[in-house]
Amino acid sequence: MPPAGIPASRALPSRESTLFKEVLHYYEDRQLKKGLKAADTILKKFPNHGETLCMKGLILTHMGRRDEGLELVKQGVRYDLTSHICWHVFGLIQKGQKNYEEALKSYTQALRFDKENMNILRDAAHLQTQLRHYDALVETRHTLLRLRPQLRQNWIALAVAYHLSGNILEAKHVLEQFERIVKNVPDYDVEMSEILLYHVRVLEELGEHTEALALLDTSAKSRAIIDRVAIMEFRARLLSKLGSSEAQQAWQGLIDQNADSYDYYKGFLSNNGIDIDALTEETQSQALTTLRDFAQQFPRAAAPLRLALTVATGDEFKELVEPYLRSRLEKGVPSLFTDLKALYRVPEKRDILESVAHTLLDSLTHAADAPCPPTIDPTMYVWTLYFLAQHHSHLGQHEKALELLDTAIAHTPTLPELYMFRGRVLKRCGDPFGAARWVDQARLLDLQDRFLNARCGKYRLRAGLVEESVEVFGLFTKKDAPSPSQDLEDMQSLLYLTEEADAQLRNGNYAMALKKYTAIQKVFDDFEDDQYDFHGYSVRKFTVNIYLNLLKWEDTLRSHPQYVHAAIEASRILVRLHDDPSIATSASQALSDAEKKAKKKAKKAEKKVLEEAKKAPGTATNEDKGLDASPPKDDDPDGSKLLQAPEPLERAAKWLKPLNTLAAGNIEAWIAIYDVAVRRKKYTQALQALTHAHTLDADSPTLHVRLVDFKKRWSSLAEKPSENIAAAVSPSLSKLVPDELSLERFNSQYLQNHSSRGDAILATAQALRILDAPREEVESAVFSALNADVELRLETAVAIDSFLLELKSPRVDEFRAGCQPRFGLATLFAPRAELPELRKNAIQRAIAETNVEKDEVIS
């Protein structure tokens, strides 16, 4: 007789019942082979036993037979819908597939049938944290604490759960209760120290500063909190918040410890009522005095000097910046310009820096072909030239920059920075090919330098040389990786993925571009998945403070500029695909020879891997492959399947979703959101996006194009979506585009207001095209960007070039020719027939010999 409450279909005779327990044991010990055998024995007699089926499925999954395993588990669940084991197994498998939503549902089912199973409860808590179901998390943590109050971590876990759910007060109560009952804490216990610090943090967040300070002080005194830096930082902050007279000393103590921490100086100053980011005339001089004092106290520290430069103005600035510049140029600090660039926002400081640096240069100048005078340091001269080159290029004076660099290179031809920056200046001038060549020269000077190598790869990508870039990247990737690209992807190199995606896009290879952007998306998905293990680990190890920071960071993960960029570009490709589905098929036909070769190579490599796998001895059956689904093999090497996948707009919307909140200050993000929303016929969302963009920059040219686009789409709708939507859209739309104006008038008015802006001219031409103006009219509109009084930026000129190409305009070459005198150093506007040759020249095969003829050869 089965025990009461167990369904007949689950009950097993005693022999099989023992066997089943063995299966569980074998699984726990990862003796997969034995477990499998035992499960098979049971199933021979009871082929429909759900729990055994599930266990067999789980074991098979661990052995790498994932599909088969999953099938068995599903079957098992169907046979026994009320078994917690079945649901638990199902949940485990789903979690392994990173399907957290479904896994949590399975765990919830499992808990219905076994309410107090610690393992299931704990896993469920992790899933709830991952999914940010904080209220449910509190429930789960409560249950766990009730079941095992003697476990310290259960208390802390509950406090953290309350904290996350926003109930900080309750978190405090839990901690207080815990501290009352905790016993036998050894001295210098790291875990208890972390818990107490967390308690202090909770009190601080609650605004109970006196209590926080009291707890901190007693715990510090009794050596219960042992993190000395944390004690000092908390203390200084709390004392400041309390307005205590001891605060000053506390901040001073921190600065004594680390005289190069900007935060400490800011804390010190703000304690004296000085906000360094919002100075008044009065606080400015106070701040400066304080910082000068510190600079004297800590002559080796850079922070007080650098902060003083931010604070000082006029003659004081000049007096401070001169020795700052001099000492760093003497030392040869390559990053000096980057360090000072932020000061350029103030024109006065920019001018002072220029004059100081030039005066310095004048005092250092000497000939390149004779010994430098003994009073001058020749390297200081080179670094000063380098600094000034960066200065002038930053201000758009590229020719001056090149001149300075050439002087420096003639003087010291072995400094890679000079070549790199020369490349960068050329890039800024619109010569990506020359740029790549110069950076290549820098690389050849020191092949060991990973930074130079990465730069070179990046510049080759900028010049459209994808294969050639992979060649140099490959010099530093793992040799046993399937390919350099694959290794860089596995290493989550966002720099590489972004640059290659952009390069593919510029080359018109939408499929590969989308594939690489998708790889970026996956990197961020991985970042998100990676936090999972910490839900258990951090609570177990009591590293709660840093854990809470981690969760906060994860919540804003996709505000990362590389994600935002990838999302916007990918959505643009997908929108383009929606507008012209023929792109998907034409792209795959237009595979270049090189790509075909690459495809063949990839296939060959794949075959080899398969063969090797076959050759591998079959003894690996007991090897645990884990539950996490292994990455699927790349069956889409050229990205064409990705490009041809259905529902581009839905995919684009998914890309952009995080940007609504995480990139709310980015106008291009709103424009991208609009482009997708309006095509999905989500008119309210589309208009909202435009309104957001409008508040960010009402004059934005890209916004102008969308306003025209939206108004036109909206007014030509045969059928308004619904009364409600129409009522919501129409009035807000009239605020953006006045009703009384025709769109043609609206467009010409915009042009009148911004007639000297190249990007505005492009925007009005694009709007004309939307308004179905004849091509000739659009062309002549856009050509006015070449007028002498128009401020035409390089990016705009490039955008106009591709706009004309898109129009299939016969005047493309005319426009490119018109750009040439405008952008003297640019090669981007060279006749298109010359581009392949330019591209070829972008690679420096070897260090260039000087052009002096050398007849004498020594072997």
Add this chain to the structure above:
Amino acid sequence: MSDSRPTPTRVSFAAVTPNNLGTVRKLNSVLFPIKYSEKFYSDIVQPDLEDFCQLIYYNDIPVGTMCCRVEVKDGVAKLYLMTLAVLAPYRSRGIGSQSLKHLVDTAAAHAKPKISAIYLHVQVSNEDAKRFYARHGFTEVGLYENYYKKITPHDAWILQRDIQPAAAAEAT
């Protein structure tokens, strides 16, 4: 004579390797009126020569090179100094002297093979170079007629300095 020079405090050395060969090529291309063959470059990166083929740094910037080969004749090993030069603006600060001293010290400390002497060729028009080497104990031991084929004058002095093994030098 050289007392007024600034003290060369920031001179350092690093072996020539395939990775920094580009820098050597760059320096050679501006320093010498001579083109060096690919064989020259493949020889100087041989691991057993790394003590004698060095880049010279001043304030962490490569400003010169010094490359030798070992010639063994009748069981006696000599170091032949193929190139030693410093970029023009960096001359007259004792970098060359320091480099040569470094080379002599290294040669003296070298055990396998023992180095008995260092010698080199100097174009007969180059009095400055001759004086420089004379200051460091090199003497003229011969004249190589028509050493240079294309540049004039064609002849070169052979300058040489004997090397006392390090231990012996200390003993005396």
